[in-house]
Amino acid sequence: MERTFVMVKPDGVQRGLVGDIIKRFEQKGLKFVGLKMLQITPELASKHYGEHQGKPFFEGLVKFITSSPVVAMVLEGKDCISLVRGMMGATDPKKAAPGTIRESYGIDIGRNVVHGSDSPESAVREISLFFKDEELIDYELSLDSWIYE
Numbered sequence: 001m002e003r004t005f006v007m008v009k010p011d012g013v014q015r016g017l018v019g020d021i022i023k024r025f026e027q028k029g030l031k032f033v034g035l036k037m038l039q040i041t042p043e044l045a046s047k048h049y050g051e052h053q054g055k056p057f058f059e060g061l062v063k064f065i066t067s068s069p070v071v072a073m074v075l076e077g078k079d080c081i082s083l084v085r086g087m088m089g090a091t092d093p094k095k096a097a098p099g100t101i102r103e104s105y106g107i108d109i110g111r112n113v114v115h116g117s118d119s120p121e122s123a124v125r126e127i128s129l130f131f132k133d134e135e136l137i138d139y140e141l142s143l144d145s146w147i148y149e
């Protein structure tokens with residue numbers, strides 16, 4: 001089983017999309033092992049988006065992601081890193097496949113509603129940036145045998 005870091009960004013929270021987005025992951029069969037709301041500090045934003053430092057959109061991205069609360073979560077499931085990336089769709093909502101979260105809810109690339117880790121290394125790094133070990137809960141889902149063969 002893999003774990004991934006997912007976040008409903010400030011635009012998703014402000015627009016009342018948290019429930020709909022969480023519902024998609026729940027209905028897919030992914031397990032929530034951590035979930036919280038927080039306001040991202042500029043320091044955390046710079047760490048989280050460190051790979052984009054120096055790019056033209058970096059300053060706007062940090063300003064946006066710190067502008068209002070986010071809902072952060074850790075999801076667990078088979079191949080869930082790529083699974084969640086697929087459910088989110090391409091970074092630019094205009095290029096996201098029909099039915100994906102970003103295609104369904106977004107218009108501009110800088111307001112694409114949701115974040116998800118892009119690799120196992122990013123997932124480990126991002127989970128540890130946002131969650132303490134004791135905030136992640138190990139538990140059994142009784143439905144697992146109806147989701148996985």
Ligand code: IDP
Binds near residue numbers: 052061090091109
């Ligand atoms: P990702 O979120 O799909 O992993 P990244 O390339 O890692 O995409 O970019 C991080 C975030 O930065 C994107 O989700 C998007 O909100 C924002 N972003 C990326 N490229 C641009 C751009 O060209 N203009 C404005 N914002 C951008």
Ligand code: MG
Binds near residue numbers: 118
């Ligand atoms: Mg990324």
